[in-house]
Amino acid sequence: MSITTSAATTSPALSVSLDGVGRSFDGSRKVLRDIDLEIAAGEIVALLGPSGCGKSTLLRQVSGLDAPTAGTVRIDGAEVTGIDQRAAVAFQEPRLLPWRSIRRNVEVGLARHTDRAEGAARVEQLLELVQLSHASQLRPRQVSGGMAQRASLARALARNPGVLLLDEPFGALDALTRLTMQDLLLDIHAVEPATILFVTHDVEEALYLADRVVLLGVESGYKADSGAVIRSVITVPGKRPRDRGNAALAHLRAELLDGLGVSTHHPAHTL
Amino acid sequence: MRSSVPGRRSTIRELPLGARIALGAALPLALLALWQFIIVLDVVPSYRLPSPTAVFLAGVDLQNRGLLGIHVLISTQRVLIGFAVGSIVGLVVASFVGLSRLGRYLVSPFLSGVRSIPSLAWVPLLGLYLGINEDSKVTLIAIGAFFPVYTVVSHALRNTDPQLLEAGRAFGYSGVRLLGLVQLPSAIPSVVSGLRLALAQSWLFLVAGELLGASMGLGFLLTDSNNNGRIDRLFLTILLLGLLGIITDAIVGVLERFLLKRWGA
Numbered sequence: 212m213s214i215t216t217s218a219a220t221t222s223p224a225l226s227v228s229l230d231g232v233g234r235s236f237d238g239s240r241k242v243l244r245d246i247d248l249e250i251a252a253g254e255i256v257a258l259l260g261p262s263g264c265g266k267s268t269l270l271r272q273v274s275g276l277d278a279p280t281a282g283t284v285r286i287d288g289a290e291v292t293g294i295d296q297r298a299a300v301a302f303q304e305p306r307l308l309p310w311r312s313i314r315r316n317v318e319v320g321l322a323r324h325t326d327r328a329e330g331a332a333r334v335e336q337l338l339e340l341v342q343l344s345h346a347s348q349l350r351p352r353q354v355s356g357g358m359a360q361r362a363s364l365a366r367a368l369a370r371n372p373g374v375l376l377l378d379e380p381f382g383a384l385d386a387l388t389r390l391t392m393q394d395l396l397l398d399i400h401a402v403e404p405a406t407i408l409f410v411t412h413d414v415e416e417a418l419y420l421a422d423r424v425v426l427l428g429v430e431s432g433y434k435a436d437s438g439a440v441i442r443s444v445i446t447v448p449g450k451r452p453r454d455r456g457n458a459a460l461a462h463l464r465a466e467l468l469d470g471l472g473v474s475t476h477h478p479a480h481t482l
Numbered sequence: 483m484r485s486s487v488p489g490r491r492s493t494i495r496e497l498p499l500g501a502r503i504a505l506g507a508a509l510p511l512a513l514l515a516l517w518q519f520i521i522v523l524d525v526v527p528s529y530r531l532p533s534p535t536a537v538f539l540a541g542v543d544l545q546n547r548g549l550l551g552i553h554v555l556i557s558t559q560r561v562l563i564g565f566a567v568g569s570i571v572g573l574v575v576a577s578f579v580g581l582s583r584l585g586r587y588l589v590s591p592f593l594s595g596v597r598s599i600p601s602l603a604w605v606p607l608l609g610l611y612l613g614i615n616e617d618s619k620v621t622l623i624a625i626g627a628f629f630p631v632y633t634v635v636s637h638a639l640r641n642t643d644p645q646l647l648e649a650g651r652a653f654g655y656s657g658v659r660l661l662g663l664v665q666l667p668s669a670i671p672s673v674v675s676g677l678r679l680a681l682a683q684s685w686l687f688l689v690a691g692e693l694l695g696a697s698m699g700l701g702f703l704l705t706d707s708n709n710n711g712r713i714d715r716l717f718l719t720i721l722l723l724g725l726l727g728i729i730t731d732a733i734v735g736v737l738e739r740f741l742l743k744r745w746g747a
Contacts, residue, residue: 276652294652308663320653
């Protein structure tokens with residue numbers, strides 16, 4: 212599997228396939244079980260679920276930061292074993308190295324053996340894309356949370372990933388910044404059409420960004436340590452960018468909130 | 483967690499240099515004034531408390547005989563060599579203990595035992611095995627310098643932010659490359675404070691080291707003056723040790739500011 216590292220060309224988006232994936236800890240405590248999911252190249256999929264249900268754990272199986280105890284994860288048909296360089300991660304926290312400038316932090320994301328000049332051009336291009344060109348010389352502590360998270364996103368994009376994995380990327384941001392960042396992510400996806408798998412606990416965010424929303428959770432009647440499964444997969448209608456006030460999404464919102472165990476008091480729910 | 487105001491550090495304003503020097507000198511000067519005041523009152527006999535003038539003249543006297551510079555230089559040389567050796571070995575062992583589980587379980591219990599041995603307990607052994615010479619004195623100082631560096635740096639390496647480590651791993655860094663990307667840079671503030679403590683400890687161990695049959699050096703001057711009842715020289719030596727400690731600490735302080743500016747958060 213060769214990875215293109217050229218600055219000019221963007222790698223094609225890659226498909227992700229999860230086949231019977233399960234993860235248990237200490238032999239018995241199951242966090243995930245029987246996860247089957249096919250994600251098409253270029254698709255945006257949201258993983259939604261209550262806190263601690265294993266959303267992040269599932270993402271870590273795809274990135275190779277963790278290995279499943281059952282089943283296989285494939286990217287573009289090839290099994291993921293160990294840290295997979297075809298995927299890139301952005302975490303809930305920016306996790307920037309505090310002693311490096313924003314630019315030098317983005318450089319960390321470049322694939323190994325990237326040509327110097329090409330790498331510099333790529334970083335420049337990404338800083339522009341996430342609107343940080345003016346702040347490239349600043350240290351992480353000197354920029355706002357939203358700017359740091361943009362830098363983290365640029366770092367993930369630097370290696371031209373076929374799959375972009377985002378673990379609650381906007382979860383720690385204030386509500387307004389979060390909306391701006393969601394639009395930025397869609398702009399980025401238009402320019403760099405990687406497959407995006409992102410974790411969120413925000414129903415609105417899932418419906419605004421994703422092609423499909425995967426609801427994770429423990430099946431009713433099962434104990435919490437029996438492991439989370441895919442409760443439902445919802446295809447979100449309409450093309451992006453979507454109208455945030457779209458009434459047609461209201462019943463989906465109610466359905467998802469219901470799936471999360473939140474009472475919605477929504478009349479459509481009873482239909 | 484993260485400031486939304488750029489340049490948060492600058493909100494704590496540093497005092498001007500002049501004010502800092504004045505404040506730093508205030509207590510020593512007050513002590514000197516008190517000392518002179520007691521002398522003027524003439525309530526303590528001079529064989530128990532020499533006057534500041536007598537101490538100064540003792541210094542001038544030693545200088546005229548060409549001895550003062552020799553004592554100061556030989557001691558400084560011993561401290562610097564011992565400090566350099568001890569802290570380099572400290573850094574190497576700390577990396578082993580801080581980065582590998584084998585190192586931690588194999589070496590760290592042993593070293594915490596060795597660390598609790600007081601400096602004076604080493605003196606007869608070093609004299610016996612290395613002889614009464616420069617080696618044994620420098621070795622003792624190196625032992626003194628080793629432990630602060632070892633303790634602080636191994637702890638820092640072991641406690642590198644796991645989130646940053648994971649981020650580094652996620653971007654394909656591992657082994658030595660990960661060490662250079664995350665662990666070493668994040669340990670640099672600890673390295674600097676370890677070095678600073680080690681230097682202070684080196685001066686403390688110097689005096690113990692110069693009990694090893696020295697014929698030169700400030701530790702020798704201290705014991706020699708004590709044996710001959712030269713309390714003026716005793717005071718002089720103590721003052722010189724304090725002064726040298728301040729000077730060398732200030733030099734490390736400059737290094738610290740430079741390193742923290744480059745590598746600090």
